[in-house]
Amino acid sequence: MQTLLQNLLNGIAAGSIYALIALGYTMVYGILKLINFAHGDVFMIGAFVGYYAGGYATRHGATGSPLGAAVIMLSAMLICALLGYLNERIAYRPLRNAPRIASLITAIGVSFLLEYGGQFVFGPDPKFFPTLIEKHIITFGGIVTTNYQLIVLGVAIAFMGLLQYIVYGTKFGRAMRAVSFNFETASLMGIPTDRVISTTFMLGACLAGVAGILVGLSYPKIDPLMGVMPGLKAFVAAVLGGIGNVPGAVVGGLVIGVIESFVGGSQFSNYRDAIAFVILIVILLFRPSGLFGKYEPEKV
Amino acid sequence: MRKLLFPILAILSLVLIGCPPKTESNGTSTATSNGGGEILIGEYGSMTGAEGTFGQSTHNGIMVAIDEINAAGGINGRKLKVQSEDDQSKADEAANVVTKLISQNNVVAVLGEVASSNSLAAAPICQSNKIPMITPSSTNPKVTEVGDYIFRMCFIDPYQGEAMANYFTRQVTPPVKKAAILIDVKSDYSTGLAQYFERTFVANGGTIVAKQSYAKGDSDFRSQLTAIKSAGPEVVFVPGYYTDIGQIAIQARDLGIKVPLAGGDGWESPKLIEIGGKSLEGCFYSNHYHVDDPSPAVREFVQKYKERYGATPDSLAALGYDAARVLADAMKRAGTTDEPKLRDAIAATKNFSGVTGNINLGPDRNPIGKKLVVLEIKNGQLALKAVVDPTKDAAAAGATGATGTTTAANQ
Numbered sequence: 223m224q225t226l227l228q229n230l231l232n233g234i235a236a237g238s239i240y241a242l243i244a245l246g247y248t249m250v251y252g253i254l255k256l257i258n259f260a261h262g263d264v265f266m267i268g269a270f271v272g273y274y275a276g277g278y279a280t281r282h283g284a285t286g287s288p289l290g291a292a293v294i295m296l297s298a299m300l301i302c303a304l305l306g307y308l309n310e311r312i313a314y315r316p317l318r319n320a321p322r323i324a325s326l327i328t329a330i331g332v333s334f335l336l337e338y339g340g341q342f343v344f345g346p347d348p349k350f351f352p353t354l355i356e357k358h359i360i361t362f363g364g365i366v367t368t369n370y371q372l373i374v375l376g377v378a379i380a381f382m383g384l385l386q387y388i389v390y391g392t393k394f395g396r397a398m399r400a401v402s403f404n405f406e407t408a409s410l411m412g413i414p415t416d417r418v419i420s421t422t423f424m425l426g427a428c429l430a431g432v433a434g435i436l437v438g439l440s441y442p443k444i445d446p447l448m449g450v451m452p453g454l455k456a457f458v459a460a461v462l463g464g465i466g467n468v469p470g471a472v473v474g475g476l477v478i479g480v481i482e483s484f485v486g487g488s489q490f491s492n493y494r495d496a497i498a499f500v501i502l503i504v505i506l507l508f509r510p511s512g513l514f515g516k517y518e519p520e521k522v
Numbered sequence: 523m524r525k526l527l528f529p530i531l532a533i534l535s536l537v538l539i540g541c542p543p544k545t546e547s548n549g550t551s552t553a554t555s556n557g558g559g560e561i562l563i564g565e566y567g568s569m570t571g572a573e574g575t576f577g578q579s580t581h582n583g584i585m586v587a588i589d590e591i592n593a594a595g596g597i598n599g600r601k602l603k604v605q606s607e608d609d610q611s612k613a614d615e616a617a618n619v620v621t622k623l624i625s626q627n628n629v630v631a632v633l634g635e636v637a638s639s640n641s642l643a644a645a646p647i648c649q650s651n652k653i654p655m656i657t658p659s660s661t662n663p664k665v666t667e668v669g670d671y672i673f674r675m676c677f678i679d680p681y682q683g684e685a686m687a688n689y690f691t692r693q694v695t696p697p698v699k700k701a702a703i704l705i706d707v708k709s710d711y712s713t714g715l716a717q718y719f720e721r722t723f724v725a726n727g728g729t730i731v732a733k734q735s736y737a738k739g740d741s742d743f744r745s746q747l748t749a750i751k752s753a754g755p756e757v758v759f760v761p762g763y764y765t766d767i768g769q770i771a772i773q774a775r776d777l778g779i780k781v782p783l784a785g786g787d788g789w790e791s792p793k794l795i796e797i798g799g800k801s802l803e804g805c806f807y808s809n810h811y812h813v814d815d816p817s818p819a820v821r822e823f824v825q826k827y828k829e830r831y832g833a834t835p836d837s838l839a840a841l842g843y844d845a846a847r848v849l850a851d852a853m854k855r856a857g858t859t860d861e862p863k864l865r866d867a868i869a870a871t872k873n874f875s876g877v878t879g880n881i882n883l884g885p886d887r888n889p890i891g892k893k894l895v896v897l898e899i900k901n902g903q904l905a906l907k908a909v910v911d912p913t914k915d916a917a918a919a920g921a922t923g924a925t926g927t928t929t930a931a932n933q
Contacts, residue, residue, distance in 0.1 A: 225752045232744040346570040348765055350797055366778040441741035443769055486745030492707050492735045
């Protein structure tokens with residue numbers, strides 16, 4: 223029972239990071255029907271911003287306070303948002319009226335550019351994320367956790383809530399949903415579609431930056447290719463939850479995290495990724511549009 | 523049909539243009555290997571990537587040896603030159619760079635790698651081209667089994683796994699009865715070493731209470747460690763490489779696993795403690811040499827290395843140094859860099875005094891009777907816990923199998 227709860231807790235902590243990344247995929251898909259493959263690499267950039275900012279703060283003796291950590295997270299969010307904006311402005315906007323496959327290929331290209339550009343700029347060696355906050359081990363009822371895991375959970379939930387509010391509770395969110403519903407009609411209604419799309423990219427990139435910092439905090443080894451697997455899994459999480467659906471992405475991320483955690487703790491830990499993905503295939507066989515998606519036949 | 527003709531012709535002509543004339547490259551090969559001038563040796567290693575310090579240390583060790591040999595006049599009047607290639611800690615890249623070293627640089631011999639999977643990727647290429655390859659520090663037995671052109675400078679995993687199992691079941695008091703194993707499934711080194719550890723540990727009356735695995739590059743080990751924790755082992759054997767070990771140690775301590783972790787020479791890196799920090803206190807690993815060894819050969823090497831690089835050499839540097847010197851010694855004895863003769867000369871290496879002990883290559887091209895040390899991490903430093911010296915216990919070897927007896931070190 224203890225092991226069960228421990229695995230559940232570990233899975234939720236890992237899953238909440240997938241969920242944060244999955245949100246970026248799902249928002250961009252919802253609005254543009256574009257799978258932004260570079261999103262996992264934006265997450266990597268977020269972690270590196272944290273690495274350099276954290277290193278700078280450590281040299282100036284400014285780490286250890288929650289305020290310092292918040293400033294570092296804010297800087298990662300800002301830089302990622304800028305990257306998301308540039309990405310959309312330079313690589314995707316010129317192709318908006320081109321066949322969808324063209325922007326898809328461009329997305330893959332941007333992804334490689336960030337990965338190998340990252341290897342060139344940061345170096346291919348793994349780097350070790352600075353300790354931004356002192357770690358404490360917390361035990362309750364036989365389950366062990368750290369304040370890091372709780373921070374990851376808390377921050378992830380806070381940002382998901384914030385996003386939910388933005389999408390469903392603000393004027394901008396209404397514009398987003400309108401653009402997502404019908405791009406052309408929305409622009410006829412006087413919605414500044416370009417600005418809405420840019421902002422959506424920036425929001426998604428911000429969340430990826432947050433995820434980068436959270437990962438750096440709890441798994442301190444970062445390298446320029448670290449975004450590939452989490453990016454892929456987050457994409458699967460978004461599909462699992464029903465791509466384009468915001469709460470679906472969150473649930474999808476958590477489901478993947480928990481499944482992985484349980485398989486990893488069984489004697490089949492060799493096949494962790496394989497089993498996790500087989501379960502996903504089975505779920506998709508029964509619910510092709512994901513757990514929360516509406517079924518819409520679509521020609522590809 | 524006619525539409526197809528043009529592309530086919532175009533492709534054919536490209537293929538013809540693209541192929542370099544074969545005879546020419548073969549011609550240059552013999553010219554450089556037998557002529558005067560510098561002797562070119564190839565080196566491949568993980569200068570960057572997850573096992574970056576392995577390649578860097580080995581390279582530094584090799585360069586200390588090469589400079590020493592060249593300062594003393596080179597090999598029969600010819601200087602040695604090393605062409606060094608980075609395989610980024612990846613097996614497929616190791617195969618690429620070794621192919622390049624052999625076919626483009628025409629090296630006479632190849633030195634490398636540390637990680638067994640990378641050596642296993644490159645060894646068949648050296649073997650089929652009949653270029654001698656010496657791996658300084660790949661411990662998986664399969665590496666030298668590739669063929670008669672592949673040699674090594676270090677002990678092998680059956681020996682290392684056995685030594686660690688013996689250490690925990692016979693040396694420590696009270697003896698350890700329950701161990702858990704955590705393996706990197708992507709690494710030949712890790713799976714092999716775990717297998718030999720398990721065999722001896724069980725034969726000595728111990729039980730393996732949990733067996734879990736991860737894949738190189740994973741960053742979350744919590745679920746495996748949770749399973750290990752609930753099995754209640756007294757030691758966790760993690761035969762991985764240092765980057766993962768540091769993270770595993772941190773997460774194990776986070777989950778409240780207080781028993782020591784143990785591993786093999788893959789832990790050896792100046793970065794190990796930088797990554798794992800306090801989480802690694804009281805953990806053990808087996809190694810090729812101890813940097814504080816008082817023997818004159820070790821002291822001299824440490825001194826030279828420190829002067830040149832400003833750091834203490836790890837065991838991979840020491841093995842790189844030995845590998846380069848054994849190769850140079852064989853070249854001297856062979857009197858030629860003709861590959862088959864060079865191969866025979868390396869195979870005939872006997873009683874060569876190296877930093878990591880006396881090197882006698884056996885018929886399987888592995889050194890016979892190399893020493894092993896067990897180190898404990900204490901206050902961020904490496905403390906010598908035990909020395910296994912098979913040559914000293916040749917008579918007692920019958921009783922304990924191939925390993926010989928383990929003697930506790932006098933600190």
